Amino acid sequence: QKEVEQDPGPLSVPEGAIVSLNCTYSNSAFQYFMWYRQYSRKGPELLMYTYSSGNKEDGRFTAQVDKSSKYISLFIRDSQPSDSATYLCAMSASGLGAQKLVFGQGTRLTINP
Amino acid sequence: ETGVTQSPTHLIKTRGQQVTLRCSSQSGHNTVSWYQQALGQGPQFIFQYYREEENGRGNFPPRFSGLQFPNYSSELNVNALELDDSALYLCASTRGGAEETQYFGPGTRLLVL
Numbered sequence: 531q532k533e534v535e536q537d538p539g540p541l542s543v544p545e546g547a548i549v550s551l552n553c554t555y556s557n558s559a560f561q562y563f564m565w566y567r568q569y570s571r572k573g574p575e576l577l578m579y580t581y582s583s584g585n586k587e588d589g590r591f592t593a594q595v596d597k598s599s600k601y602i603s604l605f606i607r608d609s610q611p612s613d614s615a616t617y618l619c620a621m622s623a624s625g626l627g628a629q630k631l632v633f634g635q636g637t638r639l640t641i642n643p
Numbered sequence: 644e645t646g647v648t649q650s651p652t653h654l655i656k657t658r659g660q661q662v663t664l665r666c667s668s669q670s671g672h673n674t675v676s677w678y679q680q681a682l683g684q685g686p687q688f689i690f691q692y693y694r695e696e697e698n699g700r701g702n703f704p705p706r707f708s709g710l711q712f713p714n715y716s717s718e719l720n721v722n723a724l725e726l727d728d729s730a731l732y733l734c735a736s737t738r739g740g741a742e743e744t745q746y747f748g749p750g751t752r753l754l755v756l
Contacts, residue, residue: 534685536685538683562741571749572749572750573645573647573733573735573747573748573749573750574686574733574747575645575747576744576745618685618686620685624741625740625741625742625743626737626741626742626743626744626745627674627737627738627739627740627741627743627744627745630688630691630699630701631676631678631686631688631745632688633678633685633686633687634685635683635684635685636683636684636685
């Protein structure tokens with residue numbers, strides 16, 4: 531069993547829709563929960579992160595962490611075609627710059643105009 | 644732009660050959676990590692270097708090795724290439740610290756024939 535599981539999609543939605551992306555994990559030691567966005571032919575870029583449990587909002591993006599269920603989510607409101615990318619969840623026990631970030635498989639998202 | 648550059652962008656090698664991939668980090672980023680991203684998968688941690696010393700390693704064999712230099716550049720060396728080594732190789736750098744973001748380069752795409 532992988533430490534982090536993420537549905538690879540692909541996911542295709544119309545512009546303006548609310549998008550929900552999810553990951554589950556098995557390692558209770560994870561404390562930092564990150565969402566990266568990766569455009570084609572680019573490296574991943576950090577979108578937002580949450581430390582421990584709870585919600586965090588940044589503009590159209592909301593990250594949620596439920597440690598009791600070992601489940602994290604990223605919601606995108608009013609989705610735009612420019613949001614089309616692969617979204618990767620990543621986790622670590624000791625920080626954003628930790629020795630080992632554990633990534634999910636990535637979900638490929640397409641927003642259709 | 645993340646300020647992290649990688650070279651070359653693409654590379655084709657044959658099985659059994661050796662390859663060296665290069666990364667140039669931002670000034671002041673004394674920690675660099677290397678990841679392997681197979682097609683359709685999330686990045687997998689290879690190893691991390693801190694101030695020119697290996698500071699953690701993932702589940703990769705010893706034929707994957709690295710170097711970090713005082714000028715914030717680093718190398719990933721892979722000996723005895725195998726077909727399964729075909730992937731996007733990403734480096735990521737950070738100043739270190741739990742809340743310091745890792746910045747990824749665009750990657751080097753390696754194809755082993």
